[in-house]
Amino acid sequence: MIAFLIKRAANAAFVMLAVALLAFVIFRFFGDPVEMMVNEQATQADRIELRERLGLNDGLITQYTRFVTNAVQGDFGISYRNQQDVMVLIKERFPATFELVLVATVLSLLIGIPLGVATAVYRNSRLANALQLGSIVGVSLPSFVVGILLILGFSVTLGWLPGFGRGETVDIGWWSTGFLTPSGRAALILPSISLSTFQVTLVMRLVRAEMLETLRADYIKFARARGVPTARVQWRHALRNCLMPVITLTGMQIGNLIAFALVTETVFQWPGMGMLFIQAVTFVDIPVMAAYLMIVSFIFVALNTIVDITYAWVDPRLRDDTARAGGANG
Amino acid sequence: MEKVSTRPQTAPAAAPLRDRLAKLRDSDLWYSFRAHPSAIFAVVLLAFVAITAFLAPLITPQNPYDLAALELWNSEIPPIWDAEGQWPYLLGTDTQGRDILSAILYGSRISLIIGFASVLLALSVGLALGLVAGYFGGWIDNVIMRVGDVLLSMPFILIAILITAIASASLPTALKDVLAAPILIFAIAVPSWVQYARTVRASAMVEARKEYVQAARLIRVRAWRIMLHHILPNCMTPIMVAATLNFGLAILSEATLSFLGVGMPPDQPSLGTLIRIGNQYLFSGLWWIVVFPSIQLCLIVLSVNMIGDWLRDALNPKLR
Numbered sequence: 226m227i228a229f230l231i232k233r234a235a236n237a238a239f240v241m242l243a244v245a246l247l248a249f250v251i252f253r254f255f256g257d258p259v260e261m262m263v264n265e266q267a268t269q270a271d272r273i274e275l276r277e278r279l280g281l282n283d284g285l286i287t288q289y290t291r292f293v294t295n296a297v298q299g300d301f302g303i304s305y306r307n308q309q310d311v312m313v314l315i316k317e318r319f320p321a322t323f324e325l326v327l328v329a330t331v332l333s334l335l336i337g338i339p340l341g342v343a344t345a346v347y348r349n350s351r352l353a354n355a356l357q358l359g360s361i362v363g364v365s366l367p368s369f370v371v372g373i374l375l376i377l378g379f380s381v382t383l384g385w386l387p388g389f390g391r392g393e394t395v396d397i398g399w400w401s402t403g404f405l406t407p408s409g410r411a412a413l414i415l416p417s418i419s420l421s422t423f424q425v426t427l428v429m430r431l432v433r434a435e436m437l438e439t440l441r442a443d444y445i446k447f448a449r450a451r452g453v454p455t456a457r458v459q460w461r462h463a464l465r466n467c468l469m470p471v472i473t474l475t476g477m478q479i480g481n482l483i484a485f486a487l488v489t490e491t492v493f494q495w496p497g498m499g500m501l502f503i504q505a506v507t508f509v510d511i512p513v514m515a516a517y518l519m520i521v522s523f524i525f526v527a528l529n530t531i532v533d534i535t536y537a538w539v540d541p542r543l544r545d546d547t548a549r550a551g552g553a554n555g
Numbered sequence: 556m557e558k559v560s561t562r563p564q565t566a567p568a569a570a571p572l573r574d575r576l577a578k579l580r581d582s583d584l585w586y587s588f589r590a591h592p593s594a595i596f597a598v599v600l601l602a603f604v605a606i607t608a609f610l611a612p613l614i615t616p617q618n619p620y621d622l623a624a625l626e627l628w629n630s631e632i633p634p635i636w637d638a639e640g641q642w643p644y645l646l647g648t649d650t651q652g653r654d655i656l657s658a659i660l661y662g663s664r665i666s667l668i669i670g671f672a673s674v675l676l677a678l679s680v681g682l683a684l685g686l687v688a689g690y691f692g693g694w695i696d697n698v699i700m701r702v703g704d705v706l707l708s709m710p711f712i713l714i715a716i717l718i719t720a721i722a723s724a725s726l727p728t729a730l731k732d733v734l735a736a737p738i739l740i741f742a743i744a745v746p747s748w749v750q751y752a753r754t755v756r757a758s759a760m761v762e763a764r765k766e767y768v769q770a771a772r773l774i775r776v777r778a779w780r781i782m783l784h785h786i787l788p789n790c791m792t793p794i795m796v797a798a799t800l801n802f803g804l805a806i807l808s809e810a811t812l813s814f815l816g817v818g819m820p821p822d823q824p825s826l827g828t829l830i831r832i833g834n835q836y837l838f839s840g841l842w843w844i845v846v847f848p849s850i851q852l853c854l855i856v857l858s859v860n861m862i863g864d865w866l867r868d869a870l871n872p873k874l875r
Binding site: 236239240243244247251255358361362364365366367368369370373374376377381388480481483484485487488491492502503506507509514518521522525526529 | 593701704705708709710711712713716717720721724725803807810811814815816817830834837838840842845846849852853856857859860861864
């Protein structure tokens with residue numbers, strides 16, 4: 226187990242170093258950092274001085290090492306556009322994205338699991354077929370189209386819910402939350418629905434597939450034979466055994482949801498990390514782009530690694546297999 | 556986990572067309588197709604969309620790119636069934652007098668071409684690298700699969716955005732619009748080749764150890780010939796399913812990138828660009844500018860996904 230742990234952690238570290246290398250290359254070679262930072266009145270001497278101060282004259286390996294060391298400590302440099310510390314900018318925007326992703330995840334579980342169980346239990350019924358077709362429609366709807374249609378329906382036409390912004394927020398330390406005010410909660414509804422559409426169908430399909438498999442198992446037949454009510458067998462005995470893959474999927478998808486939140490945030494003018502990133506892309510604000518790339522990848526890789534380790538911990542067979550195939554398969 | 560198909564190789568491709576059609580008519584796939592109304596519906600829908608999109612210059616009332624054909628007094632006309640609707644603007648016009656239906660058909664053409672080309676690119680790169688990695692193994696396998704691991708450890712959409720952003724930041728303005736489509740094709744293909752490579756590699760690793768491959772090697776059949784003619788046909792089934800589903804994903808990604816403003820420019824709009832433009836008028840009551848391109852995009856992706864879903868079930872030996 227310890228060997229596996231080390232192997233998995235080393236793998237994650239390697240991937241993060243590669244992502245950092247990518248971020249470093251983008252930072253260093255697309256646009257001259259000095260030209261991006263100085264203003265027009267800067268003299269040649271200022272430029273040379275800044276170049277020296279940024280360490281851009283050192284060897285590339287030294288520069289990369291410094292880039293990684295700084296990044297590990299949360300120092301991603303200064304934004305070209307508004308001359309602020311990148312980490313401060315991201316810290317300001319992180320709560321908005323986190324709350325959006327959290328609500329979307331909870332929604333996807335609350336809607337996806339019952340729908341998945343229903344389609345498995347009432348298999349081949351009209352309801353199940355309709356839901357199954359609905360799940361293909363759900364996968365095919367681009368999230369920005371869902372967002373636009375929700376705004377058109379509920380904000381523009383009906384005027385029930387706000388279609389942009391976060392509403393009022395309350396600051397708790399450096400964390401700003403929208404959960405504590407009515408307008409903050411109302412503002413969360415449409416964006417989180419639009420972000421969770423895809424996830425709902427994913428959870429639903431997974432639960433359905435797992436349930437169909439589980440319902441065939443012997444212990445389910447035995448529970449029925451023992452006289453346990455059908456509904457109880459389905460919703461307790463069978464569903465419980467389907468939840469592990471659902472938890473895995475949810476954990477691994479959080480990274481994707483954070484990335485996809487940038488689309489939702491653009492549609493709803495939601496002041497999160499994704500909006501920050503898209504603005505950085507528009508203004509070629511490379512330090513912000515590099516930082517966003519590294520942070521999102523880090524969350525992604527960390528979650529995947531945790532899921533893998535948990536699995537190996539629960540199921541020793543995976544340890545051996547992965548360790549043996551590790552060299553080739555990762 | 557990767558699926559490994561060990562079914563025997565399909566018949567040589569030299570048979571006359573008539574025989575092949577007859578074979579198709581007798582096949583399980585055709586039978587399954589006829590038994591699934593949703594698959595038939597999806598194919599008909601996709602064919603209709605593709606034909607109208609490619610015949611766009613012949614059937615649309617207006618060339619939406621020809622600025623001389625746009626008349627400002629024809630702007631903001633609602634769809635034809637509205638009291639203020641006007642012939643021939645079936646779905647209305649935008650704020651510059653551009654016919655929405657024409658723009659949609661031209662836009663669909665761009666979306667379909669970019670989606671198809673990026674799948675083709677990812678497929679050829681993925682198959683080639685996967686075959687090489689699985690057949691030769693060793694350090695070359697390690698390098699290819701590690702690069703794949705790193706690509707998979709970043710969200711798909713993020714890689715695509717970064718590539719388009721960097722490309723457009725480092726290109727001169729004159730080239731940017733001309734190269735918009737190739738950049739998008741490349742940006743979408745980069746994160747998607749890994750899936751094909753992994754599937755093929757798993758098959759190639761299994762096949763490379765089999766006796767017929769050893770025999771072929773013994774009589775000095777060249778490595779690329781063994782890979783292309785013996786190993787590749789054995790893993791085409793999962794690849795075809797993945798390619799179909801990825802075609803839908805590629806169209807979605809292109810639309811998302813264009814919607815975010817890093818894709819097709821407004822003077823050669825894809826469906827995503829049209830939705831981006833329409834989104835600006837969301838709060839001003841001009842709903843038709845954004846709704847119709849959205850519907851068209853959803854219909855395209857939906858039909859592709861329905862075909863992919865059906866194909867996956869039809870080709871899955873476990874479900875037969």
